[in-house]
Amino acid sequence: MKSNRKSYADKRRENVIVGLKSLGEKLYEHMLNGVFPWVEMPSRSIDNIFYDPELRQYVLGERKVRRSAGNVRHISSFTKLVWTAFFVKELTKQKKTSTLRDLYYSAQAYEMSFKDQSESDNIITDLETVIGYPREDFNVFPEERSAVFGDLTIEYNVPGYEGRRMNLTSHPDGVMIGPALTYADFVSTKADKVIAIEKGGLFTRFIEEQVHKKFNAILVLTAGQAPRATRTFINRLNSELDLPVYIFTDGDPWGMHIAMVIISGSANAAHLRKLTTPDAVWSGVWATDIVDYKLPSDKLTDRDIKRLHELAKDPRYKGELWQREIKTFLKIGKKAEQEAFSRYGLTYIVDEYLPTKLESAEA
């Protein structure tokens, strides 16, 4: 499985360093040529974001924006971008992590006066756009943590743990996906699929009912909308280990969209790749499941209905399954949660629903 000696983390780090160096060299070159240094990057404004049916994700179009030190209106954001590149280089070199919040405060030590955190967050997104890698690759992580459980042996790369291995069945509450696990190497697995689950309660139920053994699966808890590190992790399970991915969410427009963001990403990340898993499958809870399984359900709210009409027009939802389910939701006017299967006993979801759904997806 490990095709070469370089760890996954080292490769990501090198990519970032190459990107940062190339940025720095350009700036030096400009100055040596006697011009004000500038940076060019694809525009992230709404009218430059397109859905790419080939890549099955949002991408940025051709339009570019340029920030120049020679333009008084640009000089502040240009300087902040260069400082952020410097800060991030230090993080990467020292193998330290930071949050977006930390970065905002760290800037104050350098008298980089960001108006507020949304300004510094935006500069980080600029830097992602310039060098083409997500901020997690240069060690800037969000707060949220999700988890994973199943037969996968990983090898750590973080300082003090280099070369140490862990099997992800070691902790029966699930192993937290933080910076260390996100960039660990995958050593070996006997699993033949990945099952992603929206809610912690069901994740624990699946572990207790040994879904990982019975279905030979690696279980991933998304804990609501999956953090980007978790989406990267799912992408890696799919692309590096060649494992099919099945996603189980609540049966409502919000659950459906949790699945969609894992599959096709979000417009916010149109400037990035490798955060999506286009071949992942949304396996339930479908609107048609609510009917077929006579699930306890709640009435759709006005907000739910509005959201469904939005999704119906979204290019990511063009496929037959999605359109059918959106229509069914609107027709029955109902939604149901994953836990609704408990109506048939706590293990029904594992004994009956899950195998039926996996079979139909594999067929």
Added chain:
Amino acid sequence: MKSNRKSYADKRRENVIVGLKSLGEKLYEHMLNGVFPWVEMPSRSIDNIFYDPELRQYVLGERKVRRSAGNVRHISSFTKLVWTAFFVKELTKQKKTSTLRDLYYSAQAYEMSFKDQSESDNIITDLETVIGYPREDFNVFPEERSAVFGDLTIEYNVPGYEGRRMNLTSHPDGVMIGPALTYADFVSTKADKVIAIEKGGLFTRFIEEQVHKKFNAILVLTAGQAPRATRTFINRLNSELDLPVYIFTDGDPWGMHIAMVIISGSANAAHLRKLTTPDAVWSGVWATDIVDYKLPSDKLTDRDIKRLHELAKDPRYKGELWQREIKTFLKIGKKAEQEAFSRYGLTYIVDEYLPTKLESAEA
């Protein structure tokens, strides 16, 4: 450290079973004596909740309520309470966990028609009150998960993991506190203190900077308001291992209250014990730290100010430290986050602030 052979989980389980049996026996007795069965429990209405300065937590007063099968107005809630006791006995016997949501849906299989989840949640709280143990002890867990990291070897009790041990430094992202860890046994530790931290970013920073080694500490991530399982876990670290507990939160009324709920609990849990750690210390970020360290800060909002005035009158906040800090917050009109120390570099909080605070707390 392990004073007898019985695991922590077994002891909790036995307590619950004893409580459930005693409840059942009383009901049988009533019926054998030819009377309608009834249950009596302390009232949880506001006017029966008192702050106990000895226990340093909220407790219920003398007033009792009685639910009788002989009263038409009680028969529904009485029946649901008995059903819940039955359901929970099954969970405990089978060593399965459930969420509050699962329980709500499971009831439908028995035609226990709870109006909504808040009704079934309330019945679970009744059952806690009747048998005197938190719902986690009878395997009903919430969704939220926090984490722990440090030199503590634990031994699992959950099915399939009996007797397996893990050192809580094994996973450098932190080990998730779910059902399995909450009721694991503590085998051995070299740590001499516990540091609880509000935010994931700082928790990761502390691990990276080896706070667990440098300060010989077990690190607990509360992830905002600590879930009850985490408060139980902190109580156990303090009471079973005799470790002092220091809590670091954001410097605002909400952070202060995260610390307070770990220390003295909430009015909602007045019917329970062992969820609090009265000797735990709130070590920062204090209002006076904002002044002393010249931290970057934000203006208090009207909501913050209102909250501070509420806390000033709260019996849990009687102590000198709390009153001084509340006054200082109001005087300076400012609040600061933990990450604000990044203003002095990412490691300042570990190199300078933390040792100063721990020294002053130990003095």
